Amino acid sequence: MKETPRAIGSAPSPRRRILVLFAHPSPDRSEVNRPMARAAANLEGVTLVDLYGEYPTFTIDADREQARLRSHEVIVFLHPLYWYSTPAILKEWQDLVLEHGFAYGSGGTALHGKIFFNTLSAGGPEAAYRAEGYNHFTLRELLQPFEQTAMLCGMIYLPPFALFDARNAVEQGRVEAHIADWMRVLAALRDDRLDVARARRAPRLNADLAGLIREA
Amino acid sequence: MGGLLFHAFVYLCAAVVAVPIAKRLGLGSVLGYLIAGILIGPVFGLVGSETAEIQHVAELGVVLMLFLVGLELEPRLLWEMRLRLLGLGGLQVTLSAGLIGAAGMLLGCSWTTALAIGLIFSLSSTAIVLQTLGEKGLTKVEGGRASFAVLLFQDIAVIPMLALIPLLALPELGAPPGVDPGSHGESLSLVEGLSGWTYAMVVVGAVVLVVLGGQFLTRPLFRFIAGSRLREIFTASALLLVVGTALLMTLVDLSPALGTFLAGVVLANSEFKHELEADIEPFKGLLLGLFFITVGAGIDFDVLFADALTLIGLTLGVMLLKAAVLLALARLFRLTPGDGWLFTLGLAQAGEFGFVLLSFAAQNHVLTQDLTKTLALVIALSMLLTPALFILYEHLIEPRLRAGGTREPDAIDQRGTVVIAGIGRFGQIVNRLLVASGVRTVVLDHQAGQVETMSKVGIRSYFGDASRPDLLLAAGIDEARVLVVAIDDRERAVQLVAHVRRHYPRVRILARAFDVDHLYLLRQAGADVAIREVFDASLALGAEALKALGLHPFKVEKMTRAFRRHDEQGLDELYELWDADRDLSTNRALLAGIHAHRQNLAEVLAADRLQLHDRTDRGWTPPPRDYARDLAEPEPASDDTSPPDA
Known part of the structure; x- marks a missing residue:
């Protein structure tokens, strides 16, 4: 697989630091998510955490994860969509790290004002994610638990950065363009060139990038 | 006569x-x-x-x-x-x-x-x-x-x-x-005719002698006797201790019962406590x-x-x-x-x-x-x-109170104790985990030196040969919920398991096995759980080796799990072929079974490399590339047990 060129639109000092929590239980077989993770890891201002790599037995270090959250302004879950949600370790991560008094409840203000969104690959085509499709709901509707989690934590929720029909993306040559978009979004968020207010209303973050991003 | x-x-x-x-x-x-x-x-x-x-x-x-x-x-x-x-x-x-x-x-x-x-x-x-x-x-x-x-x-x-x-x-x-x-009919008295204050001095002296003697003299003495490994002499010295104390008390006109009670309290913290109990009890x-x-x-x-x-x-x-x-x-x-x-x-x-x-x-x-x-x-x-x-x-x-529901649940401390036989390097870790979890343990070991070391670091341990039935009883095996067998003698460990299984069927027996053969012997003797002592550590080190080679940690975790599952399954299958009385080299069926099992393992692990949709990595295998086409029906048919990329 090809590496994405390093540091698209890098700035001397990032306005926002980005934390990408990557969860793929079988990274050797990943065709989309792992290249995206590698590309993100090479972008300045981005911290990439391979959760299955760091916690292969699921013994998540909540203190360490909370410290990571504190030191970043954008939190991204990067994962394949499993049963309309994340792989198991990201659920475990939420259960252990988003504690009362830290993420929500009295004194739980650590995440206030941070930006959150899912970056995911979905197996089904976009047509499946609507009332008439076999998934019956739009992607954004299906991800409402994350939206509400972000709201409870006082975070700004953005719609998912999603790739549909992911099993055929490599053969159809869609991956490289997708990764390039992914780099644009990360860099724009980092440099505060993304129209957050407008993005919040979009069905997907990558539906109309040109309309959201003010190029440097 | x-x-x-x-x-x-x-x-x-x-x-x-x-x-x-x-x-x-x-x-x-x-x-x-x-x-x-x-x-x-x-x-x-x-x-x-x-x-x-x-x-x-x-x-x-x-x-x-x-x-x-x-x-x-x-x-x-x-x-x-x-x-x-x-x-x-x-x-x-x-x-x-x-x-x-x-x-x-x-x-x-x-x-x-x-x-x-x-x-x-x-x-x-x-x-x-x-x-x-x-x-x-x-x-x-x-x-x-x-x-x-x-x-x-x-x-x-x-x-x-x-x-x-x-x-x-x-x-x-x-x-x-x-x-x-x-002291009936005793004419022996050291204190006859002594004046009041001398008498008081003698009495205090006798009590101090019992306390200090019990504290400082008995340990080296018992350790020396225990070193000789003569059981009857240990029993004799235990009796000597009690009779001697009683005699001393009688000589100064004090109650012998008081004296021996005091001696008992002094020795209550001693590592020889259960051995003394076992010897005096009959x-x-x-x-x-x-x-x-x-x-x-x-x-x-x-x-x-x-x-x-x-x-x-x-x-x-x-x-x-x-x-x-x-x-x-x-x-x-x-x-x-x-x-x-x-x-x-x-x-x-x-x-x-x-x-x-x-x-x-x-x-x-x-x-x-x-x-x-x-x-x-x-x-x-x-x-x-x-x-x-x-x-x-x-x-x-x-029954009436129980039926009426007025009886409250018993106190929390119903877990009962765990008896740990053998406090070598293996038993120590078991004990540490249990104690850290708030479980009361009684530790027995036949090496006085070992027991002394344990006592120094604050572990309640007692000297004694754990395969002795009376000592086990003194340590509370009849009320214990769990017995951990971690003694270094292979054969005595098996005998101990068999004995406890026969006489205390309620106790759950967990035993440390040295190797597969020992594991089978322990299982045959009635151990509920037998764990090979080096298996887990070897597997952990093997996993570290794989990680050092750059394999993804979660992949290593999955390989390790598959290896363990396969190995444990093989253990159970081969147990059927195993025969305690036959030498391995003459048990052809067992040898063939072992060979087949090894062969099978290679396949299992290779399967992961070949990316086969098999049990090693059944989970997290993506569905076929064209799977979404079949889903475009009114109702989704999700008969695949692995989580699909929806």
């Missing part, structure tokens, strides 16, 4: 016949001994005048019992139950003694006599109650714990009572005071049994039949007064009704120490001989009634 053999035969015969029958009938062993004594004494007249002499010897059983009580009385335990011990026990003894004494005065006794009687009847029967509670599995319920606290206090209270009773001597009986049980049991037999044999049926109604009335009166005090205390200390009734009915009798105090009081001319005989009968009758009261509790009160 012939006479001695005959008497030994009669006593042993009576015990052997009567005790098992009594126990089978649910009456308990103490009653069996009493009945045996009644049979050979007053009923058949096989023994007669010599019972009094034998009783003096048998009182050594009481001395041994106090030593054992002392051994159980670790200062820390004592401190934990201080409230119960002093509050519950102290009030029980004081109130019972006061009430019964007052009743005695109402019946016309002088105040000194009445007080002596009150003290004697305030005591309950440690032997009967503890034995019965243990037999019925009631030691850990609140009522059982409260009973134990009171009995413990009574056992301690005996000592000041022994000091008090001579002061109550009736002048008209011409009392020579200062006669102790166990002697205590036999001598105490002999003591009960002589009590039964000494019951004067002429007195009983002459005044049966009065005696029965007195017995019931004493028990009612005691029960009233106990019931009030149960309320005061907020025991649940069920526990309160167990406590009340269990402790309402008079006890074996009553006999000791009674004969002591008679010797000191506090009580007249006639009165002593009557009171002995009252004690014996109340003890005879106790099993009936326990049966009443078990069959009438407990």
Whole structure:
């Protein structure tokens, strides 16, 4: 697989630091998510955490994860969509790290004002994610638990950065363009060139990038 | 000689016949001994005048019992139950003694006599109650714990009572005071003719000698003897310790029971505690049994039949007064009704120490001989009634309270203990985990050095060969929930598992195996769980090696899990082919099985490399590339167990 060129639109000092929590239980077989993770890891201002790599037995270090959250302004879950949600370790991560008094409840203000969104690959085509499709709901509707989690934590929720029909993306040559978009979004968020207010209303973050991003 | 053999035969015969029958009938062993004594004494007249002499010897059983009580009385335990011990026990003894004494005065006794009687009847029967509670599995319920606290206090209270009773001597009986049980007919005394302050010095010196000797001399001595690995010499030295202490106390005119009790407390924290218990226990049991037999044999049926109604009335009166005090205390200390009734009915009798105090009081001319005989009968009758009261509790009160739902759940500490046999490097880790999780453990090891090291770092461990049944019993195997076998001797480990499986089927046995063959032997012997000692560590190191080669940690985790699953499955399959009596090289079926198993493992692990959709990595295998086409039906058919990229 090809590496994405390093540091698209890098700035001397990032306005926002980005934390990408990557969860793929079988990274050797990943065709989309792992290249995206590698590309993100090479972008300045981005911290990439391979959760299955760091916690292969699921013994998540909540203190360490909370410290990571504190030191970043954008939190991204990067994962394949499993049963309309994340792989198991990201659920475990939420259960252990988003504690009362830290993420929500009295004194739980650590995440206030941070930006959150899912970056995911979905197996089904976009047509499946609507009332008439076999998934019956739009992607954004299906991800409402994350939206509400972000709201409870006082975070700004953005719609998912999603790739549909992911099993055929490599053969159809869609991956490289997708990764390039992914780099644009990360860099724009980092440099505060993304129209957050407008993005919040979009069905997907990558539906109309040109309309959201003010190029440097 | 012939006479001695005959008497030994009669006593042993009576015990052997009567005790098992009594126990089978649910009456308990103490009653069996009493009945045996009644049979050979007053009923058949096989023994007669010599019972009094034998009783003096048998009182050594009481001395041994106090030593054992002392051994159980670790200062820390004592401190934990201080409230119960002093509050519950102290009030029980004081109130019972006061009430019964007052009743005695109402019946016309002088105040000194009445007080002596009150003290004697305030005591309950440690032997009967503890034995019965243990037999019925009631030691850990609140009522059982409260009973134990009171009995413990009574056992301690005996000592000041022994000091008090001579002061109550009736002048008209011409009392020579200062006669102790166990010192009957002794003319040996170091303190005769000493002035008051020298006497006090000698007494204090003797007590200090017991405490310091127990603290500093016994350990090196026992360690030296343990090093010689001669069991009977260890037993002999244990007896020597008790007899010597008793003798020292007698020489300075103190109660030998007090001295051995003190020696017991001093040694309660010693790593040799359970070994001492195991060695002394049979002697205590036999001598105490002999003591009960002589009590039964000494019951004067002429007195009983002459005044049966009065005696029965007195017995019931004493028990009612005691029960009233106990019931009030149960309320005061907020025991649940069920526990309160167990406590009340269990402790309402008079006890074996009553006999000791009674004969002591008679010797000191506090009580007249006639009165002593009557009171002995009252004690014996109340003890005879106790099993009936326990049966009443078990069959009438407990079921009713349980059905009524008023019984609260038992205290949290129902986990029972874990006995760990062998505290080498393996047992230590097991023990650390358990202790860190708040589980009480008892650790046994046959290497005195090892035990000493453990004790230094604060682990409660005891010296002793864990494969010895009596030591296991002393360590509490009969009440333990789990036995961990981690001793270094392969064969003894298997024997230990087989022994415990046979005699204590309730205990869960977890054993450390050295290799597969040993694991099968342990499994065959009845171990519930057997773990190979190096398997997990080897697997962990192998996993680290894979990570060092750059494999993804979660992939390594999955490989390790697959390897473990396959290996454990193979262990079970090969167990069917395994034969303890056959050498591996001649067991062709087993060899073939092992070969097939190894072959199979290679396939399993290779399958992951080939990305086959198989069990090694069935999870997280993406669905076929064109799977979404089949889903475009009205209802999704999700028959794939792996999570699809939806």
